[in-house]
Amino acid sequence: MIQYFKDLLxxxxxxxxxxxxxxxxxxxxTIFGRLWSLLNPLATMLVYTIVFAFILRIQPDAGDPSGVDVFAVWLLCGLLPWAFFASVVQTGMGSxxxxxxxxxxxxxxxxxxxxxxTGSIGINWLFEMAVLGVVLLFVGSFFLPWVPLVLVMMVLLAVYATGVALVLAIANVYFxxxxxxMGIVMQIWFYLTPVIYPVSLLKEPSESVGGLLGTPITVLDVYRLNPMERYVEIMRNLLYDNRWPAVEDMGYFVAIAFLSLAIGVVxxxxxxxxxxxxx
Amino acid sequence: MSIHAVSVNSVSKKFRLYHERNQSLKSAVLRRRRSVHEDFWALQDISFEVPEGSTFGLIGSNGSGKSTLLKCLARIYTPELGSITYKGRIAALLEVGSGFHPELSGRENIFLNGSILGMSRKEITRKFDEIVDFSGVEAFIDQPVKNYSSGMYVRLGFSVAINVAPDILVVDEVLAVGDAEFQDRCKQKFVQFREEGKTVILVSHAMDMVQDMCDQVAWLSHGKLVATGEARPTIASYLKSVEPQ
Incomplete structure (x- = not known):
């Protein structure tokens, strides 16, 4: 194992x-070059904003305490990390x-x-997040004190995504x-992650169903097992709300990220x- | 010469011959196994030693296991049994221009290809001019390699590879690239290699070339080692065995 890391180094x-x-x-x-990396999430943002904010009228809570209330920005705080994750998993799998x-x-x-x-998609993602940062400042989110934590969280998502990609890359060689x-799984996973809707929408239906199979475990508890759910929450706390994320969310994601990488490498x-x- | 650059110790390599080639989950789940297969031993209990500073040839007919052995030597395949030990840095030249990106320039590709072959950035920078000179594509070095002629492409790839400067070089039949002049330069490079005391292992069907270049050869047939020894007598007995009766 040590030799393996020496070789890697x-x-x-x-x-x-x-x-x-x-x-x-x-x-x-290409004529636009690197701009294409921005146009893609921008187009997705536009479509989702029209469909979910104007047609379906999804209204996430305004940022607390930042007071920012712009659906498109709220969406991007979750969409950009998700897009990075999905891209690393899918291209890494075929690498x-x-x-x-x-x-x-x-x-x-x-x-x-x-x-x-992971590296090259990460560079694009960093570029996208930098642009999002400018937009955030423009709409009144003062997230600058959280920048170091955001960067740490970005590295952690890369760790998590890489672990998943490593396992799938091997699986893909054999099967x-x-x-x-995974094309199907990622689609389902996307909708199981609160990127285009707030988790708060799930509270009411989850309570009405109550404990599953006679246990105190609710639908929401199961839903929150998804590490990406925690991640999107954390990023929105930092970038959109400008507050400390819940410690248990952070702990959960950090543990899962390193576990994922360890399994992936092994x-x-x-x-x-x-x-x-x-x- | 008692020091061995490479020791091959009873190496065996198995491939699976699939009767129903099925890399699908359905078959794995339904039959509780991946596929129906039969083992085929491409190499069986091969042992020999390559003395340091020698040029060593692998000969044999098609399907004798030369390329499989070469890939084991190059660490692309892992043998099921046995082991191969090396003394010094090894580089394999099984294909030229591996990992060239067609849209990138010749210059960028030298750095990319060089690092794939195990050179550090410093090393490549130091040898850059030599690589470009050797390839003879100076005028087009900043053009994307997709615009290169196939000859230029191969020459550039070969120039990078030959400049890796390993202690042990493993070469497949890539010497037959480029025009007569380029081939001549390659031969000189191999002579220079030998003078520097480096070890070369090569596979070829061109017996006159093997005889010309190699000190020792290993003769493989159907995955088994028939003989190893001095180039001339071994090649002679090999040629005799393949002659029509």
């Missing part, structure tokens, strides 16, 4: 170069197969392939069904040897 330049390959290669020969030519011809620690995608299955290491012959 030795491959850090390779990791940096592969990340740069993704970043530089991505928007080559080994997408680089089959490389895996079959050169030896290097294979783990750098999914890691480089190609994984990528199609699974990846265990199964990577036969990769070259299977793809």
């Amino acid at each position: 030795a491959a850090r330049e390779l990791l940096a170069n592969l990340t740069l390959r993704e970043v530089r290669g991505q928007y080559k020969r 080994i197969i997408a680089n089959a030519g490389l895996v079959q011809k050169v030896y290097f620690p294979r783990i750098v392939l999914p890691l480089s995608l 190609r069904d994984t990528q199609y299955l 699974v990846f290491r265990r199964f990577e040897n036969r990769m070259a012959e299977l793809i």
Whole structure:
């Protein structure tokens, strides 16, 4: 295990170069270049805002204590992290197969392939969050004291997403069904995460159902097992409300993030040897 | 020469021959196993040693297991049994231009490809001019490699690889790239390698070239080692065995 991390440390330049390959290669020969990275979430934001704020009339509470009350901004605080997470999971999952030519011809620690995608998507995400930061200041959210914590949380999401991606990358080499299955899972997962609606909407139906199967566990308790639910709450607390997130939410997410990465690394290491012959 | 650059100790490599190639979850769940398969041993109990500073050839007919052994040596495949130990840094040249990104320039790709092959940024910067000179594509170094002719592409890839400067170089049949002049330069590079005391392991079907370059060879047939030894007599007996009766 120690040797494995030594090898990985030795491959850090390779990791940096592969990340740069993704970043530089991505928007080559486009007129708008890096702007495309912003246009995508912007378009999604526009669609969701029209559908959910104007047609379905979803009204999240105003930021407390910030007092900010703009649906589009509230949405983005959850949407940008989700988009990063989904993108890391889905491209990371396919990273080994997408680089089959490389895996079959050169030896290097294979783990750098999914890691480089976390890196390159992370760079785009940082760029998006910076723009969101400007918008937040503009609408009156004074989140600057929370910037260090936001950055820590961003790293933690990358940790969590990478762990998930590592397991799925291996699973996808052994079973190609994984990528199609995950297409569906991610869609369901998105709606199970309070990105486009506030959790408060769930309180009433959850209470009316009461404890499940005679236990005191409610629908809401089960719903809150989703680490992404906690994450979106935390980010909205910091960016939109400008207050400390609940300690148990933070603890829960930190634990899950590191657990995810640990499982990911162990699974990846265990199964990577036969990769070259299977793809 | 008692020091061995590479020791191959009873290496065996197994592949699965699938009767029903089925990488699907459905079959895994329904049958409680992934697929019906039969084991095929591509390499069986191979042992030999490569002396330090020698040029070592792997010969044998198609399907004899040369490439599988080469991939095991290059650490792309992991043998089921046995082990391979190295003394020094190893680099494998199984394909040129691995990991080139077509939209990036030749310059960017040298750094990318170099780091894939295990060079540090400092090393690449130091050798950059040499790499570019050797490839002969100076004029187009800032153009995206997708605009390169296939010859230029291969030459650039080869130049990066040859400059990795490992202690042990594992080479597949990539020497047959480029025009006559480029091939000549490659041969010189190998001579220089040998003079520097580096170890080279190569696979080739071109027997005159193997005889020309190698000190020792290992002859494989159907996944088993037939003989190892001095290049000339081993090649002669190999050629005799494949001659039509």
